[in-house]
Amino acid sequence: xxxxxxxxxxxxxxxxxHSRTTRANELNLWHRWRDYTVAxxxxxxxxxxxxxxxxxxxxxxxxxxxxxxxxxxxxxxxNRLVTxxxxxxxxxRVGYCVWCDDGGQVIDDGTLFHLQPGSYRLxxxxxxLDWLTRSALGFNVSIREETEExxxxxxxxxxxxxVLRALGLDGxxxxxxxxxxxxxxxxxxxxxxxxxxxxxxxxxLWTAPAQAEALWDRLFQAGEAYGIRPMGTHALEMARIEAxxxxxxxxxxxxxxxxxxxxxxxxxELDLGWLVDFSKPNFTGRRALLDEQRRGSRxxxxxxxxxxxxxxxxxxxxxxxRNVIGAVTSALWSPMAKSSIALASxxxxxxxxxDELWAxxxxxxxxxxxxxxxxxxxVKGAFYEPARRRLTPPPxx
Amino acid sequence: MNRFDAIVVGGGHxxxxxxxxxxxxxxxxxxxxxxxYIGGATVSRELHPGWVYSNCSYVCSLLRPEIYxxxxxxxxxxxxxxxxxxxxxxxxGDVLGGYVDKEVRRREIARYSARDADAYLRYGRDVMRQCxxxxxxxxxxxxxxxxxxxxxxxxMLHVGREFARLGEAGIYDTIRFYTMSIAxxxxxxxxxxxxxxxxxxxxxxxxxxxxxxxxxxxxxxxHYMGDVDGQAGAWGFARGGMGAVSRALAAAVQAHGxxxxxxxxxxxxxxxxxxxxxxxxxxxxxxxxxxxxxxxxPKRTFLGLFDAGDLDPRLVKRAxxxxxxxxxxxxxxxxxxxxxxxxxxxxxxxxxxxxxxLDSLERFERAYDDWKRGxxxxxxxxxxxxxxxxxxxxxxxxxxxxxxxxQYVPHRLAGREWTDxxxxxxxxxxxxQISRYSPDFEKLVVHAEVRTxxxxxxxxxxxxxxxxHGELTFDQLLFNxxxxxxxxxxxxxxxxxxxxxxxxxxxGVMAAPGANAAREVLRDLRRxxxxxEGWSDD
Ligand SMILES: Cc1cc2nc3c(=O)[nH]c(=O)nc-3n(C[C@H](O)[C@H](O)[C@H](O)COP(=O)(O)OP(=O)(O)OC[C@H]3O[C@@H](n4cnc5c(N)ncnc54)[C@H](O)[C@@H]3O)c2cc1C
Numbered sequence: 001x002x003x004x005x006x007x008x009x010x011x012x013x014x015x016x017x018h019s020r021t022t023r024a025n026e027l028n029l030w031h032r033w034r035d036y037t038v039a040x041x042x043x044x045x046x047x048x049x050x051x052x053x054x055x056x057x058x059x060x061x062x063x064x065x066x067x068x069x070x071x072x073x074x075x076x077x078x079n080r081l082v083t084x085x086x087x088x089x090x091x092x093r094v095g096y097c098v099w100c101d102d103g104g105q106v107i108d109d110g111t112l113f114h115l116q117p118g119s120y121r122l123x124x125x126x127x128x129l130d131w132l133t134r135s136a137l138g139f140n141v142s143i144r145e146e147t148e149e150x151x152x153x154x155x156x157x158x159x160x161x162x163v164l165r166a167l168g169l170d171g172x173x174x175x176x177x178x179x180x181x182x183x184x185x186x187x188x189x190x191x192x193x194x195x196x197x198x199x200x201x202x203x204x205l206w207t208a209p210a211q212a213e214a215l216w217d218r219l220f221q222a223g224e225a226y227g228i229r230p231m232g233t234h235a236l237e238m239a240r241i242e243a244x245x246x247x248x249x250x251x252x253x254x255x256x257x258x259x260x261x262x263x264x265x266x267x268x269e270l271d272l273g274w275l276v277d278f279s280k281p282n283f284t285g286r287r288a289l290l291d292e293q294r295r296g297s298r299x300x301x302x303x304x305x306x307x308x309x310x311x312x313x314x315x316x317x318x319x320x321x322r323n324v325i326g327a328v329t330s331a332l333w334s335p336m337a338k339s340s341i342a343l344a345s346x347x348x349x350x351x352x353x354x355d356e357l358w359a360x361x362x363x364x365x366x367x368x369x370x371x372x373x374x375x376x377x378x379v380k381g382a383f384y385e386p387a388r389r390r391l392t393p394p395p396x397x
Numbered sequence: 398m399n400r401f402d403a404i405v406v407g408g409g410h411x412x413x414x415x416x417x418x419x420x421x422x423x424x425x426x427x428x429x430x431x432x433x434y435i436g437g438a439t440v441s442r443e444l445h446p447g448w449v450y451s452n453c454s455y456v457c458s459l460l461r462p463e464i465y466x467x468x469x470x471x472x473x474x475x476x477x478x479x480x481x482x483x484x485x486x487x488x489x490g491d492v493l494g495g496y497v498d499k500e501v502r503r504r505e506i507a508r509y510s511a512r513d514a515d516a517y518l519r520y521g522r523d524v525m526r527q528c529x530x531x532x533x534x535x536x537x538x539x540x541x542x543x544x545x546x547x548x549x550x551x552x553m554l555h556v557g558r559e560f561a562r563l564g565e566a567g568i569y570d571t572i573r574f575y576t577m578s579i580a581x582x583x584x585x586x587x588x589x590x591x592x593x594x595x596x597x598x599x600x601x602x603x604x605x606x607x608x609x610x611x612x613x614x615x616x617x618x619x620h621y622m623g624d625v626d627g628q629a630g631a632w633g634f635a636r637g638g639m640g641a642v643s644r645a646l647a648a649a650v651q652a653h654g655x656x657x658x659x660x661x662x663x664x665x666x667x668x669x670x671x672x673x674x675x676x677x678x679x680x681x682x683x684x685x686x687x688x689x690x691x692x693x694x695p696k697r698t699f700l701g702l703f704d705a706g707d708l709d710p711r712l713v714k715r716a717x718x719x720x721x722x723x724x725x726x727x728x729x730x731x732x733x734x735x736x737x738x739x740x741x742x743x744x745x746x747x748x749x750x751x752x753x754x755l756d757s758l759e760r761f762e763r764a765y766d767d768w769k770r771g772x773x774x775x776x777x778x779x780x781x782x783x784x785x786x787x788x789x790x791x792x793x794x795x796x797x798x799x800x801x802x803x804q805y806v807p808h809r810l811a812g813r814e815w816t817d818x819x820x821x822x823x824x825x826x827x828x829x830q831i832s833r834y835s836p837d838f839e840k841l842v843v844h845a846e847v848r849t850x851x852x853x854x855x856x857x858x859x860x861x862x863x864x865x866h867g868e869l870t871f872d873q874l875l876f877n878x879x880x881x882x883x884x885x886x887x888x889x890x891x892x893x894x895x896x897x898x899x900x901x902x903x904x905g906v907m908a909a910p911g912a913n914a915a916r917e918v919l920r921d922l923r924r925x926x927x928x929x930e931g932w933s934d935d
Contacts, residue, residue, distance in 0.1 A: 261526075
């Protein structure tokens with residue numbers, strides 16, 4: 001039997017937390033995340049962001065695409081799919097991965113949850129069923145999209161561990177980064193992983209949609225004394241840029257969506273070379289990536305510290321001779337780094353630590369437009385990375 | 398005064414487009430149309446009081462926006478309104494809705510196959526790649542690949558560059574795309590038969606080929622390469638019916654001082670010493686001009702407007718061999734109210750979309766089998782729309798106009814002409830198909846115009862009733878359209894040009910053939926071009 005046809009009546013759906021997010025959304029600001037409506041901001045972007053860096057904040061990640069991959073060949077299938085060695089992601093562990101097309105161009109990035117031996121959940125920005133099933137020819141695996149079957153919240157920030165303890169998750173402080181553990185919460189199963197998209201100490205909580213509202217209520221109750229706040233997409237976006245994380249469709253174009261074939265990027269060109277493991281068994285794109293290593297990449301993703309205080313949004317990037325060599329893909333005034341920071345894609349060989357780069361920034365004050373050429377310094381790693389992110393047990397706040 | 402700088406034979410939308418650009422360049426131009434009304438296959442007539450039909454073409458997407466803009470068709474009264482979505486009805490009482498919202502559409506495809514829902518994006522991407530290639534060629538004269546003239550070399554280079562932009566794999570893909578069947582092509586993306594059937598129609602509309610026939614993948618592209626305001630592949634209505642396109646074009650001709658004459662059938666193109674000198678009308682009148690453009694299809698032009706002795710035997714043979722088989726019919730129906738479609742239910746948004754009733758590729762192929770045997774499809778493919786759901790001007794308030802395009806319908810019934818009884822039986826077949834999905838449809842009918850290829854040939858002048866002035870197969874495209882050596886709009890005599898859908902880039906309400914032909918005329922006359930170049934997507 002086919003699913004009911006009346007789904008068209010609800011064009012944009014509500015997430016399992018909708019009754020709670022609506023109540024919290026004092027600004028009544030929403031946008032669409034694929035099938036779902038989610039909050040841009042709840043009460044004030046800056047204060048939501050501050051809650052995240054200073055206490056903790058909750059973000060509804062239910063619309064994120066999730067696929068379940070199971071079966072005798074799950075490991076060998078996934079190992080052929082992604083560029084890193086999946087055999088090293090043991091049960092109860094999570095791994096950040098990228099996967100490429102045959103040409104070594106990145107289709108998407110995501111997190112791979114090794115739920116039980118031979119059973120994985122792949123979380124990603126884009127839907128992947130077509131690519132996953134085509135890649136699975138010859139493998140004994142079952143692949144199913146389970147986006148709608150899982151409700152999830154991200155709880156991120158310095159007090160997040162303490163809040164989960166207050167919630168009654170005993171021993172949560174022993175959970176290491178990229179590990180996960182299952183708890184029983186009020187009789188229902190709750191999966192907790194120490195993962196996130198903020199570069200901070202944080203957790204993601206996964207449960208059945210029917211448990212969603214109860215989870216939200218308990219979490220906010222437990223967090224009340226620890227500054228817990230809901231956080232919308234704008235605040236999250238600030239955090240992810242500060243963390244230096246890339247986003248599909250923003251910092252790179254998923255290779256299987258590119259109409260213009262020269263718009264895609266390889267893992268090396270996205271500064272994800274560390275995820276490429278040539279010593280593991282064959283994987284999709286391996287030959288092309290070996291070739292690229294030999295011949296050199298076309299582009300480089302750089303993290304820029306931009307002089308002055310104007311966000312370099314959509315700016316062209318120039319070399320010291322005023323040639324356009326790339327463009328900014330994400331930019332922001334970083335409250336934590338107190339600098340104007342940007343992610344940019346530039347042509348090789350530019351983007352070396354010693355290169356003098358310039359961003360052409362347009363901004364307006366009171367309807368008057370100004371143009372600014374700001375010097376940029378190439379920096380390595382995240383713009384902001386607190387030690388608590390990696391500490392186990394993490395500090396209490 | 399029967400002396401002109403240029404005469405255009407045929408007042409369809411392409412002839413009018415040519416004339417408008419020539420008039421804009423300052424030429425004294427006249428358009429001669431055989432019928433008492435202009436527009437050819439781009440026409441709206443009121444055959445039943447209060448209802449305006451789009452008698453032939455009924456939806457608009459291909460019309461080049463460059464032409465719309467430069468001839469100021471908006472100012473001359475044209476308005477294109479996009480309509481929403483489409484639907485395929487299934488025999489088990491369900492539907493596959495092509496909703497406008499892309500997530501709703503995805504969820505809908507996922508009802509049939511979750512994988513296909515995701516593959517749809519890959520399909521869209523690949524078709525878009527081909528669209529970009531072909532679009533870059535629409536507003537250009539195809540290069541002659543055998544010529545060493547700098548211009549041809551330059552244009553070949555352009556084609557080569559556009560090809561190269563597809564990347565290596567893209568070149569292989571393109572050749573496959575132009576030669577594959579729509580069934581095989583869809584098979585590379587989709588597993589659900591209903592999903593495939595939903596997309597297959599675009600591959601066979603107006604085409605005397607089946608979904609399994611090589612070459613039908615390109616026909617699909619021909620229906621996707623247009624857009625409405627940058628929405629690639631989107632279709633809309635010309636407000637007030639497709640005749641609004643022709644009316645706006647005629648107004649543009651007149652605004653630039655040109656003349657449009659109806660009831661003026663041309664009998665012959667007159668030539669002397671290797672060049673054209675004018676035309677002779679059927680009533681014996683002669684009009685003189687050093688330039689004559691024919692907007693008729695290539696068969697009608699070369700076999701009808703010239704004596705065989707005027708032309709090289711090779712050309713006569715080519716014109717005779719030109720593939721222009723008719724395969725489509727059309728019903729235009731005045732309805733007393735809105736018919737119900739129980740599988741959709743009342744007030745469903747897709748009542749405003751295009752409706753289709755074949756839910757498997759097998760049924761498509763069987764429909765084609767009937768045509769091969771010389772009869773109309775007993776289980777026909779219909780492209781059914783009620784423009785009045787979007788455009789209130791075409792029927793009295795609360796009443797509706799239903800446009801039903803029918804594939805397949807042969808030009809002759811097993812070799813003999815259609816009789817009135819045949820036509821009525823054909824109508825009943827189509828009514829029955831609609832009634833299966835709309836039980837109250839038939840009792841709402843107040844008038845119906847039934848057109849088989851025979852009527853399309855007799856009334857519109859489409860040889861064998863072929864809607865595209867010649868089939869859109871790879872052997873008749875680009876520098877082979879209509880035939881080798883005549884693809885650059887020039888005919889066999891100095892001053893003679895082709896400007897109809899039989900030339901590159903082919904049929905449909907696109908106006909590109911007419912515009913490109915005008916550009917060539919002005920080039921030969923060493924006049925500055927008034928014809929816009931194509932737009933780039935990037
Ligand atoms: C039933 C049907 C449905 C269609 N649906 C669509 C659609 O929805 N969308 C779309 O984009 N396209 C559609 N098409 C295709 C499109 O309408 C045609 O390809 C296009 O209109 C042809 O335009 P044209 O100017 O090249 O030729 P025509 O419109 O054929 O014009 C030629 C003109 O020449 C005239 N003529 C013929 N002989 C003589 C003579 N001896 N002297 C003077 N005049 C003469 C004819 O009367 C006619 O007016 C459809 C076509 C048909 C038949």
